[in-house]
Amino acid sequence: xxxxxxxxxxxxxxxxxxxxxxxxxxxxxxxxxxxxxxxxxxxxxxxxxxxxxxxxxxxxxxxxxxxxxxxxxxxxxxxxxxxxxxxxxxxxxxxxxxxxxxxxxxxxxxxxxxxxxxxxxxxxxxxxxxxxxxxxxxxxxxxxxxxxxxxxxxxxxxxxxxxxxxxxxxxxxxxxxxxxxxxxxxxxxxxxxxxxxxxxxxxxxxxxxxxxxxxxxxxxxxxxxxxxxxxxxxxxxxx
Ligand code: ADP
Ligand code: MG
Numbered sequence: 001x002x003x004x005x006x007x008x009x010x011x012x013x014x015x016x017x018x019x020x021x022x023x024x025x026x027x028x029x030x031x032x033x034x035x036x037x038x039x040x041x042x043x044x045x046x047x048x049x050x051x052x053x054x055x056x057x058x059x060x061x062x063x064x065x066x067x068x069x070x071x072x073x074x075x076x077x078x079x080x081x082x083x084x085x086x087x088x089x090x091x092x093x094x095x096x097x098x099x100x101x102x103x104x105x106x107x108x109x110x111x112x113x114x115x116x117x118x119x120x121x122x123x124x125x126x127x128x129x130x131x132x133x134x135x136x137x138x139x140x141x142x143x144x145x146x147x148x149x150x151x152x153x154x155x156x157x158x159x160x161x162x163x164x165x166x167x168x169x170x171x172x173x174x175x176x177x178x179x180x181x182x183x184x185x186x187x188x189x190x191x192x193x194x195x196x197x198x199x200x201x202x203x204x205x206x207x208x209x210x211x212x213x214x215x216x217x218x219x220x221x222x223x224x225x226x227x228x229x230x231x232x233x234x235x236x237x238x239x
Contacts, residue, residue: 001066003155003187004028004051009060011046011211020046021057022211028155028204033181033188035198038208039234044191047208048157051189052085053078065154084148084186086158090140092132092147099128102146118146122180138169145177149184156181156188162197174200195235199223207231 006026012019021043028034036044049055051062053069053076061071064083069076092101103115119125122142132140141161148156161177162170178201181188192198198205199219207214207222207230215227226232 001030002027002063003030003065004034004189005061005063006047006051007061007063009047009050009057009062011050011055011057019211021050024060024211024213026206026213026216028187028189030187031182031185032203033178033190033201034204034206035190035192035202036206036208037192037195037198037234038214039193041210042208043211044193044208045159046211048159048189048191051155052083052157053081082154084151084153084156086141086144086148086156086161088160088163090132090144090164092140092143094132096131097128098124098130098132098135098143101132101143102150104147106150108151114150115146118150118184121149121183122146123176136169137165138173141165141173142176145180149180149186152184153186156184156186158188158190160191160193162192162194170197177201199235207234209234 006024009021009024010019011021024047036047038044046055050057056070062069064081068074069081093104099115102118103111108114122145124142124146162173165173174197190201202219204216205219205222206216209230215222215231222235226235
């Protein structure tokens, strides 16, 4: 069963000659972590934004948890897609405590309980009353993840979540993010231009270039049997 299914997604931005996405097909199995890997400009963020509903494709369809959320006739807005999102810069509210950042917009009866639960999941117990500027980069990322997971989304989308972390922290957070997503039982799509991120965190990697999918496979398959020279160079190159 797929939690995310993109069929023949294409998108050309206004004023551009080249399509940003050209016939993209993606299937993400329930409970798996899939990485969109590719160089800058390959269409990773646009794909993620189309899944989230921040952007609309010209053609093709998007289904989340078996429900079509976007095609020629239907459109379900981002807030009703059951997704949680982690942005590159974390997008925390500077004037809110960690507790209230995580609970932002959460109106459920179990709000306080749920916030405590996800704080435990991301190892932030004791940080309830801190403000974002009192936290390290890794801690800010934990807050962003906790906020994304608080409402029990079916799907978590993460766009370059490690790009603001130094090398040591990056390695540590790769494993942490993987553990947290798996423990939360979420399905995740993760965007990165770093092949080491992709190789270490993913159940499946989708290599993109110029708005097209080049290859889809497990980290091992892609590393051992790259389909063309581009994939071979990209997956083997150091950052
Ligand atoms: P990536 O995340 O892989 O770096 P993007 O999805 O951001 O790539 O961009 C894919 C292509 O679409 C690029 O050529 C980029 O310039 C273009 N693009 C992205 N967003 C916009 C936008 N809002 N308006 C016009 N062009 C855009
Ligand atoms: Mg991007």
